[in-house]
Amino acid sequence: xxxxxxxxxGVSKSFGGVVANKEVSIDVAEGGITGLIGPNGSxxxxxxxxxxxxxPIDEGSIKFKGQEISRLRVxxxxxxxxxxxxxxxxxxxxxxxxxxxxxxxxxxxxxLGSMFGSMHDRETEAFAEELxxxxxxxxxxxxxxxxxSFGQQKLLEFAMALMNRPKVLLxxxxxxxxxxxLINGLIxxxxxxxxxxxxxxxxxxxxxxxxxNLADRISCLAHGELLATGxxxxxxxxxxxxxxxxxxx
Amino acid sequence: xxxxxxxxxxYGVLVAAGILVPLLAPAFTSQMAILWLMVLMAVTWDMTGxxxxxxSLGNIAFFGIGMYASAVVQIGIVYDVAEYTAAFGAIxxxxxxxxxxxxxLLGIGFGGVVATVFALIIGPFMLGLRGPYFAIxxxxxxxxxxxxxxxxxxxxxxxxxxxxxxxxxxxxxxxVFYVLLFVLAxxxxxxxxxxxxxxxxxxxxxxxxxxxxxxxxxxxTTRYKVTAWMVPAFFMGMAGAVxxxxxxxxxxxxVAFPTATFGIFMVAMALLGGKGTVWGPVLGAILFHIVKEVxxxxxxxxxxxxxxxxxxxxxxxxxxxxxxxxQDRWPSLFGVTVDEKTTRTGQAxxxx
Ligand SMILES: Nc1ncnc2c1ncn2[C@@H]1O[C@H](COP(=O)(O)OP(=O)(O)OP(=O)(O)O)[C@@H](O)[C@H]1O
Ligand SMILES: [Mg+2]
Numbered sequence: 001x002x003x004x005x006x007x008x009x010g011v012s013k014s015f016g017g018v019v020a021n022k023e024v025s026i027d028v029a030e031g032g033i034t035g036l037i038g039p040n041g042s043x044x045x046x047x048x049x050x051x052x053x054x055x056p057i058d059e060g061s062i063k064f065k066g067q068e069i070s071r072l073r074v075x076x077x078x079x080x081x082x083x084x085x086x087x088x089x090x091x092x093x094x095x096x097x098x099x100x101x102x103x104x105x106x107x108x109x110x111x112l113g114s115m116f117g118s119m120h121d122r123e124t125e126a127f128a129e130e131l132x133x134x135x136x137x138x139x140x141x142x143x144x145x146x147x148x149s150f151g152q153q154k155l156l157e158f159a160m161a162l163m164n165r166p167k168v169l170l171x172x173x174x175x176x177x178x179x180x181x182l183i184n185g186l187i188x189x190x191x192x193x194x195x196x197x198x199x200x201x202x203x204x205x206x207x208x209x210x211x212x213n214l215a216d217r218i219s220c221l222a223h224g225e226l227l228a229t230g231x232x233x234x235x236x237x238x239x240x241x242x243x244x245x246x247x248x249x
Numbered sequence: 250x251x252x253x254x255x256x257x258x259x260y261g262v263l264v265a266a267g268i269l270v271p272l273l274a275p276a277f278t279s280q281m282a283i284l285w286l287m288v289l290m291a292v293t294w295d296m297t298g299x300x301x302x303x304x305s306l307g308n309i310a311f312f313g314i315g316m317y318a319s320a321v322v323q324i325g326i327v328y329d330v331a332e333y334t335a336a337f338g339a340i341x342x343x344x345x346x347x348x349x350x351x352x353x354l355l356g357i358g359f360g361g362v363v364a365t366v367f368a369l370i371i372g373p374f375m376l377g378l379r380g381p382y383f384a385i386x387x388x389x390x391x392x393x394x395x396x397x398x399x400x401x402x403x404x405x406x407x408x409x410x411x412x413x414x415x416x417x418x419x420x421x422x423x424x425v426f427y428v429l430l431f432v433l434a435x436x437x438x439x440x441x442x443x444x445x446x447x448x449x450x451x452x453x454x455x456x457x458x459x460x461x462x463x464x465x466x467x468x469x470t471t472r473y474k475v476t477a478w479m480v481p482a483f484f485m486g487m488a489g490a491v492x493x494x495x496x497x498x499x500x501x502x503x504v505a506f507p508t509a510t511f512g513i514f515m516v517a518m519a520l521l522g523g524k525g526t527v528w529g530p531v532l533g534a535i536l537f538h539i540v541k542e543v544x545x546x547x548x549x550x551x552x553x554x555x556x557x558x559x560x561x562x563x564x565x566x567x568x569x570x571x572x573x574x575x576q577d578r579w580p581s582l583f584g585v586t587v588d589e590k591t592t593r594t595g596q597a598x599x600x601x
Contacts, residue, residue, distance in 0.1 A: 052465065054465075073464075074464045074465055075464045075465075075467050075468065075469065075470060078464070078465055078466055078467030079467040083465070083466070083467075084465060086462070086465075090459050090461070090462040090465075091458075091459070091462070092454065092455045092458035092459055092462065092463075093458050093459070094454070094457070094458050095451070095454050095455070095458060096585070099451055099454070102451060103448070103451040103452060103454075103455050103466075103468070104466055106467065107466075107467040107468055107469060108467070110469065112472070114448065115447070115448060115449050115452070115469075115472065115473065115476065116444065116447040116448065116449050117447060117448045118447060118448075119446070119447060119448050119450075119451060129593050130593065133592060133593050138590070138592055138593060139590065142585065160466070164466060164467065
């Protein structure tokens with residue numbers, strides 16, 4: 001691990017009167033798995049949206065590999081290698097899984113000519129098939145993606161993100177809606193994506209068992225503010241975190 | 250039969266019909282010419298509307314712009330355009346045969362290029378609108394362009410322009426325009442079908458399914474969207490140039506920018522045949538044209554009611570259109586592969 005890939009400094013974001021993020025600062029270490037937890041409505045998704053350029057932030061700075069990105073547009077940030085998945089899973093629902101994968105290749109150094117490039121390059125197809133097999137969807141590869149179950153769509157979305165070969169992947173509740181018996185398999189895949197493909201992960205998760213198992217550092221948000229940051233053990237035993245979770249009910 | 254072979258035989262049928270009908274039944278030549286025009290309109294509309302999900306109601310603007318661009322070029326190479334139009338047809342310019350043909354070919358090329366450039370300039374703004382806003386915005390665009398042309402005296406304003414007269418018999422003239430529209434329609438389909446097989450096809454389908462996702466994945470959405478409007482503009486511009494010459498006289502409302510007829514027909518035809526499918530717009534155009542002609546002959550006065558009824562039934566009860574429905578039923582005929590292998594190596598692996 002070396003330095004921070006993403007540096008969030010003093011970021012604030014309000015929607016009308018609702019302060020969704022207030023002076024949040026978080027570091028995402030290169031090569032690691034960083035967790036983000038917090039009660040419902042604590043501003044986790046809002047922070048992700050701010051990082052990927054989905055909306056302008058009110059205050060603060062967001063740097064990716066030392067470069068200020070808080071004013072860039074969504075596709076520009078994605079092309080830098082900073083990718084996110086959605087809490088409400090998003091895939092291309094009328095295309096088959098293979099096509100979903102093929103169009104998810106990285107668009108980093110794409111010239112105008114490549115718009116009409118061939119889609120039948122063996123290497124790309126092989127990689128797509130490999131990833132579909134990795135998430136257990138190989139058999140479904142010619143099925144229309146919209147016909148997959150919700151959990152399978154989540155897996156497809158994850159495979160699409162890997163297809164893009166990002167530097168860092170922001171995952172918004174990857175295990176939500178996944179059958180508990182499959183969660184262990186998913187944790188294993190996330191770890192392998194991190195280790196084998198060298199992708200830095202930044203993960204929002206409500207399932208404590210999952211995040212404690214997965215992350216090497218965790219930050220906790222409550223009411224839009226950063227409450228605590230530390231190792232899983234430190235965060236789990238932090239009285240403020242415990243209170244935020246219990247007090248939220 | 251594989252999808253590839255099916256496509257080839259369909260091209261065979263179309264080309265055969267395109268050659269044989271005017272030879273065997275010359276009386277139908279002008280109706281067939283309009284049919285090819287409608288095929289071209291529906292097929293090109295479908296790139297933006299069907300495959301990309303941006304329902305343009307203003308593609309007719311490209312048609313009219315191409316028509317006017319060609320008129321200006323064709324007259325301009327021989328005469329002063331402003332003077333020509335100011336005389337309201339009183340000036341009869343004698344084009345030599347060579348001038349006529351040079352002008353016609355240049356005009357068609359220019360018509361295509363000017364319409365494409367127009368799409369390139371206006372596209373980034375218009376395509377920032379989504380859903381119904383795009384539809385209404387493009388409709389407004391077509392109306393506004395027609396209005397501007399009506400008020401522009403250089404191109405004759407509302408009173409229009411008389412096009413150069415075809416050198417030779419009227420019958421051979423209509424054959425020439427027939428061939429041009431026929432070739433353009435087939436060419437448009439071949440080119441567009443080929444483009445769909447590239448990355449472009451996947452990208453615009455992705456934009457149709459979820460544009461926010463496409464952006465989040467780093468796809469150059471604006472680039473693809475504008476291109477998916479420029480391609481239709483190019484063919485529509487050229488078709489407009491041919492149609493202007495075929496009509497002999499052009500004016501903004503009825504001939505160049507018929508928003509309420511052809512502007513809407515092209516959408517209706519694509520929807521009827523099945524939008525977002527390769528052959529749906531072709532089928533839709535053929536059926537629509539037949540119904541239109543038959544009702545014109547036998548149901549005079551009720552023609553518009555019949556056409557309106559088709560559109561309403563189509564939109565309310567049958568949104569996927571004929572081929573959209575067929576594709577759901579017989580996927581393998583449409584190149585949809587079914588392969589149940591569970592792993593890449595093909596071993597039937599037991600469930601974990
Ligand atoms: N686009 C928006 N417009 C208005 N308010 C918003 C918007 N997005 C988020 N908010 C508000 O900001 C607050 C934080 O929402 P956010 O989605 O970031 O929470 P979260 O931590 O992701 O919650 P959950 O765990 O339920 O997903 C909420 O009060 C929410 O209502
Ligand atoms: Mg959330």
